Amino acid sequence: MMSQFVLSNLFHRPVRTLIGVLAVAVEVALVIVIVGLTSGMLQETAKRIEGIGADIMVQAPSAQMFLVMSGSPMPIKIGEKLQEQKYVQAVAPAFLQFNTTGGVETIWGIDPESFRDVSNGFVFLQGHDLEGPEDMLIDDWEAKAKKLKVGDTFKLLDHDWHIVGMVEYGKAGRIFVPIRTLQDLVGAREKATLFLVKCTRPEHTGDVIAEIKQLLPNYPVRPVKEFMTLMTSTNIPALETFIHSMIALAVSVGLLVIFLTMYTTVLERTRDIGVLKSLGASKLLIVRALLTETALLCFLGVATGIGLSYLVRAGFLAAFPTLSILITPGWILRAALIALVGAIVGATYPAWLASRKDAVQALSYD
């Protein structure tokens, strides 16, 4: 009977129910998409770094792990010192430039020869490797997103580049240009953002890291294989705070809408509450009825929110094909729990208010 009562109340005011459901759905979708976007970008970047095939990555002391945020170049000569270390087979410098004109992307300035040595080279789908100073390589995702092909000219950083090759997705970045040209363009000659180190054998990675740490104290030296596990929001400055802020914002919106919805519901049903009391309904039963209604509304909102998240992801990916949005069951569950707790908190005061209503006043309410 309680479930029938709750369902009847939900469907008695369909617009009110729809607004409540949408509020929860937006809350859930916001949490899932924001977290999915950040973790997707991190995971995708980590995968591409791992995909290079190098064993170690060396960065400047103040550099950030999330490479697109890194703005701390090192002298390129450090590469020569790294090369001298025992068990080091090859060292490749890379200069990274974050670009926001015409899209959000990181341009990798590389030395084709040394990059080939540490990564065993690109898998070319079309064209050839970097040869001239204006040459550019793009991966297949970038080509699809920007509708580019080998032979095209692509203007980037106010510079015309010639696309000479299209490589398979999954190695370092999406756009590669000669390191020297990129250094000159941004006024950072003889600088590198990071060094990729290939050891003679993978088992020597630990020894080489120890050597480099001795040689370059305070420089972050990381095994590339661990990059995936290290690339989480907790290791990225301010990202955790950003995610928490967005979740708090989403929860606040959901909580306030549920509060308002249930508060107006209680006002609207004042007379009904009086009737329930005249029938002998306890305070607990009235609270339970309203909270069950909220929970059901929340479940509908969560289901809609999950659907909405996939819809938003599809929309984003259609508009920005190089984006990566990672929707995980773990975060779907967390978003659902966050929404449920928020909704119950939002409905608690109106439910308490309803249970405390004076029966006689409630029965004479117009």
Place this chain on the structure above:
Amino acid sequence: MAITVRIQTHSSSETQTELKTLEPILKTENLWKLYHTGKVEVPALCGVNFDVLPGESVAVMGPSGCGKSSLLYVIGGLARASRGKVYVDGNDLSMMTDAERTKLRRHKIGFVFQRFNLLPALTARGNIAIAQYIHGDGFDPHRFDVVTHLLGLEGRLHHRPSEMSGGEQQRVAIARAIINEPKILLADEPTGNLDTKNSEIVLEMLRRLNKDLGQTVVMITHNPEATAYFDRVVHMRDGVIVDGIPAD
């Protein structure tokens, strides 16, 4: 205080008359109800003494503002008495907590209101069944069928209040009030929003409940014609009962 009444019993061969002592099922002693409007104290009931025997039907009449509804709400446990005693089936409401009065209401009292007060989201069936649910004994299909048949509601059970006439809504409200076999049925101007024909139907229903099932009924009314359906009429004025005249 017990009251001695003369009861006639009929057998196939003879009619016997015997005297029986009955305890009132409803009794008030020097009942006061005061409302506060800011710092002003407004008395609604001023020392009401009122008894109702089991199986009796009583109509309470009086002008607007004389305290009829206040009396109904206090004896029904919806409002607390300011002073005095209220006994319902031997339970002193004035000594009870809010939760205890709620429980007593659930098991011993049924309400019928002037404005029907059906839950708009539920069908007629839902409105009746929710009373059974709140009562706590679960859905009793036999009792449900008996009551809905008695009130002629079989064909209207799947309709919402907005799809029913006033008379039908009031019959649903009566069904809801009696579905749990309360000791007392309290009706607050049940014909106040009905036309003459539907008023007569509702009053006839109340009379049948009283005569056929022995349901104790206390009804508040403005309508002098309605009192003809009741055993006893009580007049109220300015918060006190001014008489108690047998109807016939």
